[in-house]
Amino acid sequence: MGNPEHIDGLSTLNRDNRSVRKILLAAARAFGRSGYRGTSMQQIADRAGVSKSLVHYHFDSKEHLFLEVQLELLRELLSYVRELTRSGARRSPAQFEQAIEEARDFVVRDLEHIRVMLEFHNVARDNARIAGHVATFQSELMAMVVEGIHNVLGPSMLERLVIPPERVARLLLQILNGLIVDLAYAQGDEAVQRVHETFSDVRALITQALFNPLS
Amino acid sequence: MGNPEHIDGLSTLNRDNRSVRKILLAAARAFGRSGYRGTSMQQIADRAGVSKSLVHYHFDSKEHLFLEVQLELLRELLSYVRELTRSGARRSPAQFEQAIEEARDFVVRDLEHIRVMLEFHNVARDNARIAGHVATFQSELMAMVVEGIHNVLGPSMLERLVIPPERVARLLLQILNGLIVDLAYAQGDEAVQRVHETFSDVRALITQALFNPLS
DNA sequence: TTGTTTGTACTGACCGGTCAGTCCAAAGTG
DNA sequence: CACTTTGGACTGACCGGTCAGTACAAACAA
Numbered sequence: 001m002g003n004p005e006h007i008d009g010l011s012t013l014n015r016d017n018r019s020v021r022k023i024l025l026a027a028a029r030a031f032g033r034s035g036y037r038g039t040s041m042q043q044i045a046d047r048a049g050v051s052k053s054l055v056h057y058h059f060d061s062k063e064h065l066f067l068e069v070q071l072e073l074l075r076e077l078l079s080y081v082r083e084l085t086r087s088g089a090r091r092s093p094a095q096f097e098q099a100i101e102e103a104r105d106f107v108v109r110d111l112e113h114i115r116v117m118l119e120f121h122n123v124a125r126d127n128a129r130i131a132g133h134v135a136t137f138q139s140e141l142m143a144m145v146v147e148g149i150h151n152v153l154g155p156s157m158l159e160r161l162v163i164p165p166e167r168v169a170r171l172l173l174q175i176l177n178g179l180i181v182d183l184a185y186a187q188g189d190e191a192v193q194r195v196h197e198t199f200s201d202v203r204a205l206i207t208q209a210l211f212n213p214l215s
Numbered sequence: 216m217g218n219p220e221h222i223d224g225l226s227t228l229n230r231d232n233r234s235v236r237k238i239l240l241a242a243a244r245a246f247g248r249s250g251y252r253g254t255s256m257q258q259i260a261d262r263a264g265v266s267k268s269l270v271h272y273h274f275d276s277k278e279h280l281f282l283e284v285q286l287e288l289l290r291e292l293l294s295y296v297r298e299l300t301r302s303g304a305r306r307s308p309a310q311f312e313q314a315i316e317e318a319r320d321f322v323v324r325d326l327e328h329i330r331v332m333l334e335f336h337n338v339a340r341d342n343a344r345i346a347g348h349v350a351t352f353q354s355e356l357m358a359m360v361v362e363g364i365h366n367v368l369g370p371s372m373l374e375r376l377v378i379p380p381e382r383v384a385r386l387l388l389q390i391l392n393g394l395i396v397d398l399a400y401a402q403g404d405e406a407v408q409r410v411h412e413t414f415s416d417v418r419a420l421i422t423q424a425l426f427n428p429l430s
Numbered sequence: 431t432t433g434t435t436t437g438t439a440c441t442g443a444c445c446g447g448t449c450a451g452t453c454c455a456a457a458g459t460g
Numbered sequence: 461c462a463c464t465t466t467g468g469a470c471t472g473a474c475c476g477g478t479c480a481g482t483a484c485a486a487a488c489a490a
Contacts, residue, residue, distance in 0.1 A: 167412070178391070
């Protein structure tokens, strides 16, 4: 990745600083809940328990803060996907399904955080710098999922895929986007439960059709 | 639906008025592109070629305008789904796939408009009135898709579904949400083309696994 | 025919308020 | 000393919304 925080001429950011971490966390949640424009620097400062001045002290601008939030989310996702697909011992469609299920659990657990992704394209549309970062974000995530598919399936199962791994990766990301949107809409526990049921249907049907039978 | 524009004590809206139609169209596109908070009344007025005052003359508030945009989108979706699934002559998985493909084309064609849906939950989160309308929107759309599935498949094919029609409807809406998000991210023609390919994969795999073989 | 009234569409100027961002003096901290 | 943190005052831009007033055509009255 090569020190992405040093490009674009942004000032260096001390990520180990406790306040910086608090601000990043508060900002991620606030952006996820209310969107980029719907979140004020004051709200972020309040939720982080620091002064507004300090936020401006650590981050050049709101755009910079958003960028760093984005960057951290990418790091989290990458490290999670790496961890999830590290072991090379799973070699069946059922294990593949389980990996998808675990990915879903990850999304649900960090939903407030991950929802920021739905905001990326809105901000990117009138901000070239952020648009570039979104593109990087997407391609790095895609590469990581492809690698994860290789790790989870191994060469033997990989041969049985009816479409190439790259297309499987794109497919997984697309249905996960659908899950995120549906969850954003769902209000109340039964609604969330129904969304989970729906995603399980998607997962089961796709897995079933994704592998050629053993010849 | 019963004259939805008369509920909530909103002033009646002359939908035949040329300016009103221009404003609604401009607002739908602007909300779809930049989100609710990212769109100002001034921008909408400019794009509609009218004064900001006129927008406030026809619509009580920004919230009211958003509500009317939502209402019109619901009308369009309902009438489109009705039209798409009217004929009862299709009775094969291939025809089912084609109906999904047509729905995709509809989404792509009106994407700028439909993208507003991604914004609904953001606005609804801190606006009870809009939250109620979103819930109505969702349930009416769901009912319409279920009815459409019945029409497209007919009793014979309906029996072969491995999950009930209601779950199929939720599944379709979820993967369409994924499509909309992916399209929102896609920049450039090849990117859009790749998203289409991905959605085709989803559609094909799901359709393949969705029907029991003829016994 | 001429004048009056009424209703609708529409506008520019303006108001109160919010927001991102700046500046700075002061205080704590390692 | 250098770094971090606070709080407060301030600016310029923008935003949603209001308001007085214009334009105009149809209906009505003399």
